[in-house]
Amino acid sequence: MGKVTLGAKTLLYPMTMTIIGANINNRPNYLAAGWCTIIEHAPAMFLFSTTRTRYTVQGILENQTFSVNIPTSKMAKLTDYVGIYSGRNVDKSHLFTNFYGKLATAPMIEECPVNMECKLVQTVKFGTEHELFLGEIIETYANENCLTNNLPDAKKIDPLLITPKDNHYWTINDIVGKAWSIGKEL
């Protein structure tokens, strides 16, 4: 079969990079998060894995709100920057054009083509330091020029992807077919 064992690896290839935003003492702060997913459509639910040591988490707990911003592949360096340096030591509030939506306390990034603002619903501790943060998406904002027929167009959004373990950032490539549909062609 030509397979080799690699041990217990987390090879979910690729994952979508997000930038999570929260206000801390009324100042926006952002962290890069790749360990995240959507878990439900209605109500719309977003989940990411984090730890209490993140400065952003302090703001999420303070306001019970956070934002999810989808960076483009051209924002790779900025995304990496907010993933390396903590708001405890550097001011990350000026890196982007900040805007607020319905929740008023979840800062969002104008330069990201898609933004979601979330209400914190639940946190779940696991392992020694990790914690899942579950948010209900209250509103979504998308750049008009990233829509095709009123739907978000992944090619126009140009999301930043990551492959964990080799730690490479990627861009999206091509459509291979329609989900929930091409399987019926077999």
Ligand SMILES: Cc1cc2nc3c(=O)[nH]c(=O)nc-3n(C[C@H](O)[C@H](O)[C@H](O)COP(=O)(O)O)c2cc1C
């Ligand atoms: C590629 C990449 C992915 C990351 N994914 C996560 C993640 O999913 N969850 C998390 O809590 N931190 C993640 N981090 C680390 C945080 O972004 C990083 O610790 C950040 O500096 C925290 O900022 P803060 O202390 O200002 O909140 C990631 C960093 C990088 C570079």
